[in-house]
Amino acid sequence: MIGYIKGIVEEVTSDRLILENGGIGYEIFVPSSVLDSGLREGEELKIYTYLNVREDALQLFGFLTRDDLQVYRLLIGVNGIGPKAAIGVLSAMSADTLRFAVLADDAAAIAKAPGIGKKTAQKLILELKDKFSLEEAFEQKLAATQAKETVQAGEDAFSEAVQALVALGYSGTEALQAVKKVAGAADMDTEAVLKAALKYLF
Numbered sequence: 001m002i003g004y005i006k007g008i009v010e011e012v013t014s015d016r017l018i019l020e021n022g023g024i025g026y027e028i029f030v031p032s033s034v035l036d037s038g039l040r041e042g043e044e045l046k047i048y049t050y051l052n053v054r055e056d057a058l059q060l061f062g063f064l065t066r067d068d069l070q071v072y073r074l075l076i077g078v079n080g081i082g083p084k085a086a087i088g089v090l091s092a093m094s095a096d097t098l099r100f101a102v103l104a105d106d107a108a109a110i111a112k113a114p115g116i117g118k119k120t121a122q123k124l125i126l127e128l129k130d131k132f133s134l135e136e137a138f139e140q141k142l143a144a145t146q147a148k149e150t151v152q153a154g155e156d157a158f159s160e161a162v163q164a165l166v167a168l169g170y171s172g173t174e175a176l177q178a179v180k181k182v183a184g185a186a187d188m189d190t191e192a193v194l195k196a197a198l199k200y201l202f
Helices: 066-076 083-092 095-103 118-131 134-141 148-167 172-182 190-201
Strands: 004-012 016-021 024-029 044-053 058-063
Touching: 004 024, 016 044, 024 083, 044 066, 058 066, 058 083, 066 083, 066 095, 066 118, 083 095, 095 118, 095 172, 148 172, 148 190, 172 190
Parallel strands: 024 058
Antiparallel strands: 004 016, 004 044, 016 024, 044 058
């Protein structure tokens, strides 16, 4: 198993790159987030990889973060989504945006990815929803030193703010993204979170 490869970027094309390490050039399929990261030939790059083993070929798929790789692994575990279709999903949206879309039951957003129809998007949501949680989406924003009950209170405020934004006409994905963006502390009440989220959206 190849966990990651660190080497020199030798070539970049529309959907893959060649990374040279130890005299070997590894062809790695990547999402657009990698290609749009300002990547240049001759630069050093560390990329986290997934090795897809087929009868007729070995294919490497690469990502800039472990989190992207983890979400990719979840995607290819969904029946009907292959390695390249999963790359397409992560090219159409970031791992965070996908999480929010799944939590918000936003099949329309996911179906915009190439090769992913509405039925496949709905299946993806059904199979991945228990893998993500609103609490996990906000955990990096919560102060690690807060007491458990304070953290829970903060999470309740975030959830209520999301519900309020949806009631105002925003999509679930937009609401989740806005609240995550402004969530600064576990002691924020619902009103404070909602005001900050509305300011961000405007």
